[in-house]
Amino acid sequence: MEFGFNEEQLMIQDVARRIAREKIAPSAEYHDRTGEFPLENIRVLGENGLMGIEVPTEYGGAGMDPVSYVLAMIEVAAADAAHSTIMSVNNSLFCNGILTHGTEAQKQKYVRAIAEGAEIGAFALTEPQSGSDATAMRCRAVKQADGSFVVNGKKSWITSGPVAKYIVLFAMTDPDKGSRGITAFLVDTAREGFGRGKTEPKLGIRASATCEIEFNDYVVQPDEVLGQEGEGFKIAMGVLDAGRIGIASQAVGIARAAYEATIAYVKERKAFGAPIGTFQMTQAKIADMKCKLDASLLLTLRAAWLKGQGRKFSAEAAMAKLTASESAMWIAHQAVQIHGGMGYSKEMPVERYFRDAKITEIYEGTSEIQRLVIARSETGLR
Numbered sequence: 001m002e003f004g005f006n007e008e009q010l011m012i013q014d015v016a017r018r019i020a021r022e023k024i025a026p027s028a029e030y031h032d033r034t035g036e037f038p039l040e041n042i043r044v045l046g047e048n049g050l051m052g053i054e055v056p057t058e059y060g061g062a063g064m065d066p067v068s069y070v071l072a073m074i075e076v077a078a079a080d081a082a083h084s085t086i087m088s089v090n091n092s093l094f095c096n097g098i099l100t101h102g103t104e105a106q107k108q109k110y111v112r113a114i115a116e117g118a119e120i121g122a123f124a125l126t127e128p129q130s131g132s133d134a135t136a137m138r139c140r141a142v143k144q145a146d147g148s149f150v151v152n153g154k155k156s157w158i159t160s161g162p163v164a165k166y167i168v169l170f171a172m173t174d175p176d177k178g179s180r181g182i183t184a185f186l187v188d189t190a191r192e193g194f195g196r197g198k199t200e201p202k203l204g205i206r207a208s209a210t211c212e213i214e215f216n217d218y219v220v221q222p223d224e225v226l227g228q229e230g231e232g233f234k235i236a237m238g239v240l241d242a243g244r245i246g247i248a249s250q251a252v253g254i255a256r257a258a259y260e261a262t263i264a265y266v267k268e269r270k271a272f273g274a275p276i277g278t279f280q281m282t283q284a285k286i287a288d289m290k291c292k293l294d295a296s297l298l299l300t301l302r303a304a305w306l307k308g309q310g311r312k313f314s315a316e317a318a319m320a321k322l323t324a325s326e327s328a329m330w331i332a333h334q335a336v337q338i339h340g341g342m343g344y345s346k347e348m349p350v351e352r353y354f355r356d357a358k359i360t361e362i363y364e365g366t367s368e369i370q371r372l373v374i375a376r377s378e379t380g381l382r
Contacts, residue, residue, distance in 0.1 A: 015048050016072035020079035020133040021350045027263065028080035030272070031207035032352055036198070037163055038207050046117010050076070051090045060112035066242075066304035070249045074297075077253025078260075081205035081356035084253060088246035089159050090114050093364075094121030097168055097184065097239040101165055101227035109165050110186055122164035124155040124187075124213060125236055132369050134170070134236060135179045137176060139215065141171035143229075147222035149173070151187065151193070159363075162199050162209040164189055168239075169215075170232045182232035186224045193218030204355035241314045243364045244321040245307065248300040251324035251360040255293050258328075258335040258353040262289065265339055289331045296324035315377035322370035325360035332357040 005013070012169040023041050031038050046050050055195065056060020061066070069091060077084035094112050102110070113119040132138035139153025151171055158167070167187040175179030197212035227235050266277030266286065276282050299320040307315035333355040336343035343350045363366045376382060 004049040005071065006066065006225050007143075009038045009062060009071055012053065012064055012068045013048070013071040015076060016050055016075035017367070019044055019048060019050070020075045024076060024079040024083050028082075030350070031080065031082060031336045031351070033206075034202075035206045035209075037209045038080075038086075039163070042120070043117050045083070045087060046115070047075070049076060050087060051117045052095055052111070053091055055091075055111055055115040057094050059099070059107050060115040061095070062358050065308040066245060067308060068243065069302060070252075070300055071305045072217075073246055073249035074253040074256065075249040078257040079253075079318060080207070080298055081254050081353075081359075082205040084250045085205050085208040085359075086120070086160055087108040088243065088250060089123060090121050092243040092246040093123035093146050093159075093239055094166070094168055096242045097123075098186070098226065098236050100238065101184070101231070101235055102186075103223070105223065106186060106226070110127065113165065120160050120163050122158050122160045122167040123239070124161075124167050124169045126155060126157045128156045128212070132366060133276075134233065136180070137170065137172055139169075139171040141173075141185065141220065142181060143173065149183075149220040149225075151185070151218040151220060151244050154212060155199070156212045157210055157363075158213050159210050161211040162196055166224050167213070168226065171215075172228060177230065182236070184226035184232040184235045185220045186226055187218070187220070191218065194216025198370045204352070204358075204359055229331070237374060240364055241317050242307065244317040244370075245300060245313075247265055247364045248296065248303065248317070248320035249359055251321070251328035251357065252293070252296050252300055254353050254357050254360070255296060255324070255328040255331040257291075258332045258350055259289050259346070261350050261353070262286070262335045263336050265342075269356050278340055282338060285334050289334055292323075292327035292331060296320070296327045315374055316372040318365070319375040320361075320378075321365065322367055322374070323359075326356040326367060328360055329354075350370035 023327040049062030052061030053064050057063040077101040084187040098111050114121040127137050141149040141151045169185045169187045193216050269276045303313050303316040303320040335350045336354050342348050
């Protein structure tokens with residue numbers, strides 16, 4: 001069993017770490033406070049191959065493996081979770097599905113622009129009345145005689161929705177077929193019939209713009225169908241499997257940042273004449289934080305390695321996301337507690353880590369859904 005990384009993996013990790021430290025970390029507080037989308041930093045990530053890490057070079061990406069993606073995501077997330085959210089959507093939710101199911105022309109048009117950082121992509125599955133139950137969607141795409149589709153409906157909580165040029169959209173084309181009546185489409189947001197709602201005022205990852213989007217007689221051409229008609233649900237679930245590795249990586253990055261801030265603090269902060277890191281209760285928290293952090297990292301790397309080997313990884317991705325997200329929330333909580341009053345102040349970054357960590361338990365499948373995925377994999381029961 002080899003726990004080391006190869007030269008390419010270490011290289012992309014180093015690139016991500018450098019950009020995270022030099023560009024992202026110094027601006028993280030500003031972007032969190034203002035909610036301003038960090039377009040300049042995202043362009044830098046794209047120029048350095050980080051917006052399409054697993055995308056083949058012929059489509060503008062870095063052509064690397066899932067482990068490389070995990071290592072880069074962790075570095076970016078440790079500097080600022082909002083940046084890593086944008087990075088994750090572009091890499092996992094947008095590019096992955098098109099690479100797997102798209103035509104050559106679709107890959108050249110949509111993937112290249114996103115992988116190179118020239119444009120921003122988004123993924124539209126969730127609706128106001130259907131979150132975890134994707135089959136309850138009401139967004140409709142009605143097929144016309146010429147093979148085109150007319151789309152009407154709303155999607156909610158669309159990450160990067162306010163700034164996205166292209167969106168992978170899932171809409172119901174045959175309601176009588178349930179999940180087999182969902183089709184995936186590629187949407188150009190500059191076209192007539194597409195509208196954006198207000199940007200959501202979120203608890204955390206505030207610089208990652210999120211909004212509701214609406215379609216009013218939006219026309220999708222036949223060559224903008226992704227995969228085959230009726231395959232949308234299958235495509236979405238496959239994309240989310242891969243996306244969960246990205247969110248697990250994000251959670252590890254947030255947790256690492258909170259942990260490292262805590263280690264530094266307990267060495268410096270003194271009480272009763274000694275550093276608080278010498279107190280047994282503090283040491284117990286530190287030990288538990290470290291165990292949860294490393295367990296999360298190893299589970300995430302396992303899922304990424306399986307994906308890279310072309311093996312099944314759905315349950316492993318769910319385990320990684322569940323463990324990493326809940327660990328990130330717990331570690332950030334402990335970081336705030338150990339920092340005391342300063343942990344509750346915006347003068348220290350740990351309160352931001354605490355706010356950012358929460359979303360990792362919710363998006364791309366809640367913790368409850370991850371437990372369903374894992375249990376069903378183990379028992380074979382539905």
